[in-house]
Amino acid sequence: MSSIIEDVIARKIFNNRGEETIEVDVVTTAGFGRASAPAGKSRGKAEVIYYPTGGVEQAVKKLEELITPELAGLNADFQEEIDDTLHEIDGTTNFKNIGGNTAFAISLANAEAAANSHSLLLFQFLGGTSANTLPYPLGNCISGGQHARGKSPDIQEFLALPHGAETFFEAATANTQIHRKIAEALKKKDKTFAAGKSDEGAWIANITDEDAFETMAKACEVADGIIELETEWGKHGRTTTAYLVVDEETALIETGPSAAVPGLMEAMRLVKQDPATISYVVPTHIHLDHGGGAGFMSEKVPSAKVVVHQSGARHLLDTARLIASTRLSFGDNFHEEYGPILSLPAERLMVVQGGETIKLGQRVLSIIHTPGHAPHHIGIFDSKTRGLFCGEALGSRQPGKDIVAPSAAPPGFDLEHALESMERLKDLSPALLLYSHGGVTDHVDNLTRMIIEQTRAYGEIILTGLRAGQSKEEIAQRITQYHLGAEPSVLGQREAYRPVERGYRLTMDGYIHYFERNSMV
Secondary structure, eight states: TTTTTEEEEEEEOOTTTTTTTEEEEEESSSOEEEEEOOOOOOOOOOOOSSOOTTTHHHHHHHHHIIIHHTTTTTTTOHHHHHHHHHHHHSSSSSSTTTTTHHHHHHHHHHHHHHHHHHOHHHHHHHHHHHOOOOOOOEEEEOOOOOSSSSSSSSSSEEEOOOTTTSSSSHHHHHHHHHHHHHHHHHHHHTTTOOOOOOSSSOEESSSOHHHHHHHHHHHHHBBTEEEEEEEEETTTTEEEEEEEESSSSSSOOOOGGGHHHHHHHHHHHHHHHGGGGGGEESSSSEEEEEEEHHHHHHHHHHTTEEEEHHHHHHHHSSSSHHHHHHHHHHHHTTTHHOOOOOOOOOOGGGESSOOOEEOSOOEEEEEOOSSSTTTTOOOEEEEETEEEEEEEEHHHHHTTTSSOOOOOOTTOOOHHHHHHHHHHHTTTSSSSSEEETTEESHHHHEEEEEEEEHHHHHHHHHHHHHHTTTOHHHHHHHHHHHHEEEEEHHHHHHHGGHHHTTHHHHHHHHHHHHHTTOOOO
16 A cells, blocks of 8 residues: 555754754655644643653654654554554653654654655645635734733734635735734734734734733724624534624624524623623524524523514514424424523514614614515614625525525525515615625625525526426436536536535425425425
8 A cells, every 4th residue: 555654754953943843754655744843932731741851852762762663554544543553652641751742743744644645735635635725824913921021911822813705815915904903903002012023923012811802803893893703612513603783882693592602702702892781682583593592692681682573573482383393403402402492571572574773873773674584584784884784685605705505494485585685685785795604795796696596596496306306316416517507717616515515405495395385386
């Protein structure tokens, strides 16, 4: 086999600070990988031991005497087996025998060697030959800990993530702009600020952790007074996106399920927004992943009004039917992952029909009834930014990409109403679209055109297929072919549309239920 390890070689080198560290080569039958280990300036008390007693020279000696004989003959393709073997050889929880840096360098060199053995680049070996996306680059903005001097934050690095950027260049540009905005803010926050930087280029200022969080949050607003919150929850690492609209009063757009609420509240505190100051909680609709946590959030912030369309209000007052329909989609034990669906007292509800406004101060939120995805769906239009919180009325979007797809869940999906709502939102001429699934974009005209065309096309493909007696799998194949031909500049590679394909079945069920309800099949 081409990826059998034949030799592991180590040497001592210097890092960028002129300090000694270890470099490792892994040689396979048909490949080669090389990696060195970093050595940070500041070290946490829970970190592994960098090197065994005796330093880098002793680490090289132990690699030659203990590690190479154990790894020789193993298959570099099986990364987990290599890493487990290193743990077994060391025999401790903190790598004090062979050194954490030694283990890291070997592990990374092995991955490089495995990829090289198959004539692949590392990202292709790890992500598949069709991998074509880069991770978002993190921007190091404010430095603390041992990287700074004098009064400074305890946290070592405050990082900005340009979530939703459409290209790597756009992401890098956003990081640059945020870095500059933070410098301007620090000049006002710290009178002694002299534009000093750490080794990594982050600003050093005489501020507290709280000051740093507040400065970061303001600089990273997705629009004037709008903060995007994203939290991970559940054992499967699910995420929820919500938005804070901040003025004299504050509104929270979306809650996600109850399981997401504690994370959202913590995210608010990190950006210096007290959850207790929320005046309005506005889920775009009451489906589990958007407003399932409205009742739980209301318990945490009882002074806030929960804004809901009149056709959904009764399901928040008495959640029995909502829970029953949720069990049909997510199983009887959905609450174990998503948390409970709690009812609300009538006095905490603000029931709307569409056309109402919520004045937060200098900005006004307009409520637009947008049935289609669900009969109780609403959109929220912000007067200050001309931003539209569109929920799923304009489908769902892949973060960072001009890729959208219809979102049609049974039993409430209505194709005719969905198209009418899309046209209504298009006529608002929003400057920004703030998706509940997919982040923020200013590519408004292109995405609204695409989602209207796709929503119609899905209907035609699914209806034609049903009338012809095609199976769901056959209809799904036709939808895939439609996508690959509709927007070749964006969708030329099937891999780019994999997330959309995974949502076909639920979307098709929504369309099928609509056609059957209207006696069209």
